[in-house]
Amino acid sequence: MTTRKIFVVILLLAGSTPALAVTSSDRDVSLSAEGFGLRQVSEINRAVREGWQAAGISPSKAATDSEWCRRVYLDLVGRVPTVEELQVYTTEHDESKRANLVDRLLGDDYLEEYAGNWTTLWTNTLIGRTGGTGGSLAVRRGMQQYLRRAFQKNRSYDQMAEELVTATGSCMPGDSDFNGAANFLADKLDENGVQATAKTAEIFLGMAVGCTQCHNHPFNEYRQNQFWELNAFFRQTRLRREQATGANNRRYAVIVDRNFAGEGGDPSKAELYYELRNGKLKVAYPVFVNGTSLAEKYADRGEDFGDSGYLEDIHRRRELADLILSSDELPRAAVNRMWSHFLGYGFTKPVYDMGPHNPPTHPELLDYLAGEFRSSSFDLKELMRWIVLSEPYSLSSRMTRDNQSDDPNLGARPLFSHFYLRQMQAEQLYESLLTATEADESLPYDERESMKQRWLAQFNTAFGTDDNSESTTFNGSIPQALMMMNGDLVKNATACTPGSFLHDVATSSGLSNARRVEFLYQAALARKPSRDELVICNKLLAARGGNTPEALKDIWWALLNSNEFILIH
Amino acid sequence: MIPLSTPNGMSRRHFMSHLAGASALAIPALTLTSSVRAAAETLRKNHKSAILLWMGGGPPTIDIWDLKPGAATGGPSQPMATAGNARISDKLPLVAKHMDKLSIVRSMSTREADHARGRYYMHTGYVPNPNIQHPSYGAVIAHEQESKVPDLEIPLFVSVGGASEGPGFLGMAYAPFQVDSNGRIRNLDMRIQEERLAQRFALLETIETRFISQRRGMAALDHAKVLQKTNSLLTSEQMQAFKVDSEPQQIKELYGNSGFGRGCMLARRLVEAGVPFVEVNMGGWDLHQNCFTSLDNKLPEMDKGMSALMEDLHQRGLLESTVVIWMGEFGRTPRINGNAGRDHFARAWSAVVGGGPIQGGLAIGETSADGSRVESQPFSSEDLMATVCQALDISLQTTFTSNNGRPMKIANGGQVITELFG
Numbered sequence: 001m002t003t004r005k006i007f008v009v010i011l012l013l014a015g016s017t018p019a020l021a022v023t024s025s026d027r028d029v030s031l032s033a034e035g036f037g038l039r040q041v042s043e044i045n046r047a048v049r050e051g052w053q054a055a056g057i058s059p060s061k062a063a064t065d066s067e068w069c070r071r072v073y074l075d076l077v078g079r080v081p082t083v084e085e086l087q088v089y090t091t092e093h094d095e096s097k098r099a100n101l102v103d104r105l106l107g108d109d110y111l112e113e114y115a116g117n118w119t120t121l122w123t124n125t126l127i128g129r130t131g132g133t134g135g136s137l138a139v140r141r142g143m144q145q146y147l148r149r150a151f152q153k154n155r156s157y158d159q160m161a162e163e164l165v166t167a168t169g170s171c172m173p174g175d176s177d178f179n180g181a182a183n184f185l186a187d188k189l190d191e192n193g194v195q196a197t198a199k200t201a202e203i204f205l206g207m208a209v210g211c212t213q214c215h216n217h218p219f220n221e222y223r224q225n226q227f228w229e230l231n232a233f234f235r236q237t238r239l240r241r242e243q244a245t246g247a248n249n250r251r252y253a254v255i256v257d258r259n260f261a262g263e264g265g266d267p268s269k270a271e272l273y274y275e276l277r278n279g280k281l282k283v284a285y286p287v288f289v290n291g292t293s294l295a296e297k298y299a300d301r302g303e304d305f306g307d308s309g310y311l312e313d314i315h316r317r318r319e320l321a322d323l324i325l326s327s328d329e330l331p332r333a334a335v336n337r338m339w340s341h342f343l344g345y346g347f348t349k350p351v352y353d354m355g356p357h358n359p360p361t362h363p364e365l366l367d368y369l370a371g372e373f374r375s376s377s378f379d380l381k382e383l384m385r386w387i388v389l390s391e392p393y394s395l396s397s398r399m400t401r402d403n404q405s406d407d408p409n410l411g412a413r414p415l416f417s418h419f420y421l422r423q424m425q426a427e428q429l430y431e432s433l434l435t436a437t438e439a440d441e442s443l444p445y446d447e448r449e450s451m452k453q454r455w456l457a458q459f460n461t462a463f464g465t466d467d468n469s470e471s472t473t474f475n476g477s478i479p480q481a482l483m484m485m486n487g488d489l490v491k492n493a494t495a496c497t498p499g500s501f502l503h504d505v506a507t508s509s510g511l512s513n514a515r516r517v518e519f520l521y522q523a524a525l526a527r528k529p530s531r532d533e534l535v536i537c538n539k540l541l542a543a544r545g546g547n548t549p550e551a552l553k554d555i556w557w558a559l560l561n562s563n564e565f566i567l568i569h
Numbered sequence: 570m571i572p573l574s575t576p577n578g579m580s581r582r583h584f585m586s587h588l589a590g591a592s593a594l595a596i597p598a599l600t601l602t603s604s605v606r607a608a609a610e611t612l613r614k615n616h617k618s619a620i621l622l623w624m625g626g627g628p629p630t631i632d633i634w635d636l637k638p639g640a641a642t643g644g645p646s647q648p649m650a651t652a653g654n655a656r657i658s659d660k661l662p663l664v665a666k667h668m669d670k671l672s673i674v675r676s677m678s679t680r681e682a683d684h685a686r687g688r689y690y691m692h693t694g695y696v697p698n699p700n701i702q703h704p705s706y707g708a709v710i711a712h713e714q715e716s717k718v719p720d721l722e723i724p725l726f727v728s729v730g731g732a733s734e735g736p737g738f739l740g741m742a743y744a745p746f747q748v749d750s751n752g753r754i755r756n757l758d759m760r761i762q763e764e765r766l767a768q769r770f771a772l773l774e775t776i777e778t779r780f781i782s783q784r785r786g787m788a789a790l791d792h793a794k795v796l797q798k799t800n801s802l803l804t805s806e807q808m809q810a811f812k813v814d815s816e817p818q819q820i821k822e823l824y825g826n827s828g829f830g831r832g833c834m835l836a837r838r839l840v841e842a843g844v845p846f847v848e849v850n851m852g853g854w855d856l857h858q859n860c861f862t863s864l865d866n867k868l869p870e871m872d873k874g875m876s877a878l879m880e881d882l883h884q885r886g887l888l889e890s891t892v893v894i895w896m897g898e899f900g901r902t903p904r905i906n907g908n909a910g911r912d913h914f915a916r917a918w919s920a921v922v923g924g925g926p927i928q929g930g931l932a933i934g935e936t937s938a939d940g941s942r943v944e945s946q947p948f949s950s951e952d953l954m955a956t957v958c959q960a961l962d963i964s965l966q967t968t969f970t971s972n973n974g975r976p977m978k979i980a981n982g983g984q985v986i987t988e989l990f991g
Binding site: 461476 | 626683684688701732745746754759773775792793795
């Protein structure tokens with residue numbers, strides 16, 4: 001937001017007193033109940049309500065306009081709305097204002113931010129927060145480049161899945177054979193592609209098969225043979241290590257396909273062996289999780305080379321991609337992941353474990369949405385639109401006496417009768433602070449992105465194990481609180497240097513201090529200050545000897561450090 | 570007790586006097602600043618602490634604590650006599666001198682051979698369950714010892730050089746405080762006057778309290794509790810405990826110049842300052858490839874750090890009140906794979922415990938000649954956890970109410986390994 005725009009908004013704030021925090025009107029709610037003319041939205045509303053009725057609970061009331069607006073900005077474009085954006089939305093009187101806002105956020109105006117947000121989310125899903133750092137063979141920038149283009153063009157989800165599963169080429173942008181999608185598998189091909197198998201199954205099929213690598217697991221319906229039969233699809237996939245030239249001479253991967261000779265000496269029937277718990281070896285050939293084997297598939301066509309390891313006969317990863325794309329699991333897993341992103345919990349917990357041992361909370365709705373997603377040609381924006389315009393997404397996070405039992409945090413199966421509180425991700429905080437402070441608008445994308453990566457790195461710990469597992473201290477613990485209280489990002493945000501957002505608010509003429517405080521509250525919390533809070537703000541102003549900019553620094557600091565700011569509600 | 574010096578320009582009473590001024594700003598319902606207390610002259614210490622040496626990735630215990638020199642897959646380590654009854658790898662000459670204070674449990678037999686699941690299980694005593702998050706060792710012990718360390722202003726549960734596992738349903742107030750092995754903590758510098766910080770807190774408390782009262786769930790209150798703890802440590806003189814650099818040179822040399830060594834040194838400082846639970850992480854044990862050449866580097870580092878810790882705790886009389894645990898998420902296969910590595914193996918492996926009332930010098934249980942089976946009574950994560958709790962005087966009758974309202978027994982009802990208590 002430019003300085004000019006700020007003044008427009010300040011004038012708006014200073015003039016009339018628009019109702020910024022009113023509950024959505026009844027008219028709006030009824031339109032929402034009808035699903036904004038979208039049958040998928042109506043069906044979500046119907047199915048979720050059915051769950052409330054069955055459990056004998058009633059939903060919380062609708063979130064305020066400001067709360068909903070803040071929520072949808074955070075979830076779709078990865079940051080809080082500016083005061084101006086909030087103002088535009090809350091003062092609109094069109095009964096389809098929600099649908100209009102979603103159209104805007106999914107449209108051309110926000111294309112860069114939308115693509116940036118989903119690139120961040122999917123980079124973390126595909127290669128983790130530490131992928132591309134330390135000893136990793138992935139190049140984070142390469143992964144991001146691929147995803148950014150895909151989201152900019154709204155590439156269909158099935159096409160993305162295919163490109164990621166079958167990618168060959170260099171992970172490094174700039175190489176003649178660069179293919180950013182290759183980064184997905186770059187760190188997953190050790191030990192004959194065990195991680196490639198596990199992560200492909202988790203992400204694209206919603207199947208947690210990792211622990212079946214070693215044995216049939218008591219809590220998992222999948223069997224050890226299924227793991228290794230799926231793994232057989234990755235045995236033609238190899239990795240070449242390259243060293244980057246120049247100052248940053250780290251190693252990275254080039255993914256290549258090679259004939260698989262098999263472990264039994266016959267490449268035309270290339271098998272692999274795995275070990276049972278009793279130490280015996282068993283053989284495995286490529287068989288998909290639904291039981292489709294390449295041998296049978298090709299035998300049906302009168303061909304006998306289904307198990308061949310020669311690429312000219314069978315390209316196993318392409319076969320796998322075909323099987324994934326035609327499976328029911330692909331859209332189900334995508335819907336589950338997406339639902340979890342917006343509602344805080346998926347239909348299963350965890351989202352990547354949707355096996356028969358872990359039944360979903362709303363099985364019919366899940367199947368319905370999966371079918372609709374496939375019918376939409378795997379259009380991610382459509383799926384997002386259905387979910388964010390639904391009734392469960394519109395509800396307040398305030399529980400009622402009636403629905404407080406619906407708390408997955410207490411181990412209950414989610415019924416989505418109120419919005420579940422969840423903390424912003426580190427990336428959302430970063431973007432929100434930049435938005436709220438207009439800190440770095442002039443920087444080019446790459447530079448901005450690398451600054452962000454450096455900042456994010458402080459929270460990440462890699463366990464250094466073969467499954468690339470990692471953890472973050474941006475989890476509501478003390479290191480996060482210290483960063484919020486004393487870190488550079490917040491320090492800069494509260495510095496009140498000329499040209500900054502805070503400075504503009506503090507020095508604009510014709511604005512009362514009460515209005516200034518309200519402006520900060522809107523920017524951080526999307527609401528007005530309460531009477532009690534205004535009293536304390538006034539005392540802070542007195543404590544600063546009437547120095548408004550200094551007092552506003554204190555207020556801004558307190559707002560950014562609050563639970564209400566960091567928790568999406 | 571380490572001498573607690575006052576940081577420049579700040580004293581706790583000074584801070585308190587300003588808080589009194591700040592309180593005129595507001596009368597918050599939830600007093601975040603209430604944890605700020607007058608500096609204790611001495612920290613009362615009537616509790617026991619624990620140090621967990623966490624070997625992330627799953628160490629090949631067949632090459633370390635339970636050698637199989639006769640077996641084809643026994644590896645190059647040779648058994649060596651120690652100060653205790655057990656023989657261990659000849660790559661651990663320094664630890665061998667302290668094996669009178671440590672005992673090996675050679676009959677660990679668990680089911681989780683996946684890193685994330687194994688890490689969770691060994692830290693909590695429970696297998697992962699999608700509907701409930703169980704508290705880890707550190708959180709459980711912090712929770713149980715908290716009332717015995719009322720003057721402790723720094724976190725009850727510190728994880729050095731790694732992430733540990735979370736507090737589960739006990740809430741973020743018992744989350745591990747993660748620091749690197751140099752004890753450096755980011756963003757500790759307040760940069761503003763204490764008085765002004767207190768005034769900011771007055772507004773912050775009001776916002777927090779308002780939001781908590783709106784019944785939006787546990788996360789709102791957890792946030793406030795963590796803020797309170799953060800505020801408490803910001804001005805605490807006890808933060809000196811993290812300054813490993815202030816150790817005398819000879820002590821630094823004793824621990825060795827490695828991340829794990831410094832981590833062990835930091836653990837001793839923290840325990841000395843009254844912290845009930847410290848986890849020190851040594852990673853890189855996921856030895857699917859080149860197991861033995863890697864061990865040539867890893868074991869000397871472990872030997873130095875672990876032996877120094879035992880020596881130092883002993884010298885200072887802290888070993889009587891400090892339980893030491895050495896373990897990873899599982900062991901590794903007796904079978905040596907095609908890359909000269911060993912893979913994940915949970916069925917038969919070793920853990921090591923000592924300190925407090927735990928008897929040293931023993932080897933409990935045994936495995937078959939090739940190390941592939943436990944041939945005595947097997948022990949689980951639950952049993953080990955129950956043993957540690959017993960050693961720390963934490964009642965095994967302790968029951969938590971989990972977030973879904975169900976009672977959950979501490980250590981998941983594990984059985985104490987009685988041989989360890991003489």
